[in-house]
Amino acid sequence: xxxxxxxxxxxxxxxxxxxxxxxxxxxxxxxxxxxxxxxxxxxxxxxxxxxxxxxxxxxxxxxxxxxxxxxxxxxxxxxxxxxxxxxxxxxxxxxxxxxxxxxxxxxxxxxxxxxxxxxxxxxxxxxxxxxxxxxxxxxxxxxxxxxxxxxxxxxxxxxxxxxxxxxxxxxxxxxxxxxxxxxxxxxxxxxxxxxxxxxxxxxxxxxxxxxxxxxxxxxxxxxxxxxxxxx
Numbered sequence: 001x002x003x004x005x006x007x008x009x010x011x012x013x014x015x016x017x018x019x020x021x022x023x024x025x026x027x028x029x030x031x032x033x034x035x036x037x038x039x040x041x042x043x044x045x046x047x048x049x050x051x052x053x054x055x056x057x058x059x060x061x062x063x064x065x066x067x068x069x070x071x072x073x074x075x076x077x078x079x080x081x082x083x084x085x086x087x088x089x090x091x092x093x094x095x096x097x098x099x100x101x102x103x104x105x106x107x108x109x110x111x112x113x114x115x116x117x118x119x120x121x122x123x124x125x126x127x128x129x130x131x132x133x134x135x136x137x138x139x140x141x142x143x144x145x146x147x148x149x150x151x152x153x154x155x156x157x158x159x160x161x162x163x164x165x166x167x168x169x170x171x172x173x174x175x176x177x178x179x180x181x182x183x184x185x186x187x188x189x190x191x192x193x194x195x196x197x198x199x200x201x202x203x204x205x206x207x208x209x210x211x212x213x214x215x216x217x218x219x220x221x222x223x224x225x226x227x228x229x230x231x
Contacts, residue, residue, distance in 0.1 A: 007037065007038040007074075008038075008074065009072070009169065009201050010070075010170070011035050011069075011070075011074075012032050012033060012058075012068065012069070013069045013071075015031070015033075015058065015067070015068035016029050016031055016032075016068055017029040017051075017054050017063070018066045028051045028054040029055060029058075030051075030223070031068070032055065032221075032226055034219055034226060036201065038169075038201055039199045039201055040202075040216060041192070041196040041200075041201075041214075041215045041217070042202070042217045042219060043205075043206060043213075043215035043217070044203060044205050044206075044219045044221060045206055045212040045218055045219070045220050046207065046220060047207055050221045050222050050223065051223070052207075055221060056172060056205045058070060059203060060089065060172050061077060062089070065078075072092075072170075073169065090118050090166065091119060091166050092169050092170065093169075093170050093171075094163030094166065094168040094170070094171045094172070095173075095174075096156070096160055096172070096176045097159070097176070098175035098176065100147070100179075102158060102159065105146070107143065107144050107145060108134060108142055108146070108150070108158045108161075109130040110130070111147070111158055112130040112133050112134060112158060112162045113127065115162060115165055116129060116165060129165050130143075133162070136164060137157040137158075137160050137161045137191060138157065139157050142154060142158075153180055153181075153183070153187050156176060156177075156179075156184065157187070157188070164195075169201060170201050170202075171195065171200055171201065171202045171203070175205060175207070185211070189211065192204065202215075217229070217230065218230040
């Protein structure tokens with residue numbers, strides 16, 4: 001199958017994002033054109049202040065472009081209602097952040113089940129799916145542990161399990177190894193490699209070229225522009 005035959009998950013055309021601070025306007029994105037296809041593993045790389053985090057927020061439907069078009073699985077995001085956007089964020093996109101964003105009072109499996117609660121899934125199915133997701137990331141034996149009882153790498157694996165539990169079509173990972181040591185970083189990147197080999201669409205945001213090298217394609221962003229696309 002050629003790239004032209006694959007379904008487009010993400011398509012950005014002329015996307016700009018301008019923040020109005022009152023005294024000045026800051027143009028974070030300056031006409032981004034990009035395409036990511038079904039099953040691709042793509043790294044978006046750039047230094048701090050390049051616009052990559054703003055781009056990630058738009059890709060995740062956490063923010064909207066000032067100008068331009070963002071199509072997610074062929075649908076123009078600007079035409080979606082707030083309820084539709086919430087549905088997209090909860091069911092179709094799995095988020096993994098640098099900060100693990102786990103609730104410290106809940107066990108691993110209860111953290112993982114949270115997106116299913118919002119989706120209205122019944123309790124028994126939530127528990128089964130949460131445990132299955134933890135098994136998938138190698139933490140089935142830690143399901144009843146709270147975040148404070150887990151290492152940083154294990155906490156990030158819980159966060160990955162939470163991202164997977166809704167079976168999303170797209171995984172967005174924003175600096176997922178930023179708070180990890182080298183051994184935990186290798187574990188998480190191995191996990192992404194495995195998910196990619198199973199056909200998951202993964203977009204990895206990072207400032208580290210060594211991390212980006214795990215992806216099959218790299219989009220380099222600098223000063224709000226796509227500087228280079230490397231296959």
